[in-house]
Amino acid sequence: METGLVPSSSTNDRPVRSPLARLKAFDDSRPDFPGEHLIVFGLGVLLMVAGMRSRTALRRGLFTAAGTALVGRAASGTGGIARVARVVKRLR
Numbered sequence: 001m002e003t004g005l006v007p008s009s010s011t012n013d014r015p016v017r018s019p020l021a022r023l024k025a026f027d028d029s030r031p032d033f034p035g036e037h038l039i040v041f042g043l044g045v046l047l048m049v050a051g052m053r054s055r056t057a058l059r060r061g062l063f064t065a066a067g068t069a070l071v072g073r074a075a076s077g078t079g080g081i082a083r084v085a086r087v088v089k090r091l092r
Helices: 019-029 037-054 056-073 081-091
Strands: none
Touching: 037 056
16 A cells, blocks of 8 residues: 655755865855965975975875875966966956
8 A cells, every 4th residue: 555655865855965075165155365375376386395305205296296286276266376367368
């Protein structure tokens, strides 16, 4: 004897999002603070230089990868170097 009721599942109500996707959505929704991308860029460059000066291959690889990721993060986004490039392009 079926009642015809279908149990609701949480996967049909809202999309399943990974923790990384939720973190990216949070980061996209918050306002930038002045100099944020410049600070991230500087930290990335420092990590890359520290990686080049490290003695062990593992430390070199980890520091350089982290520094490269931070430089890429600084270059992307609405308040980053991409915005500066758009402003400079308009000035020409």
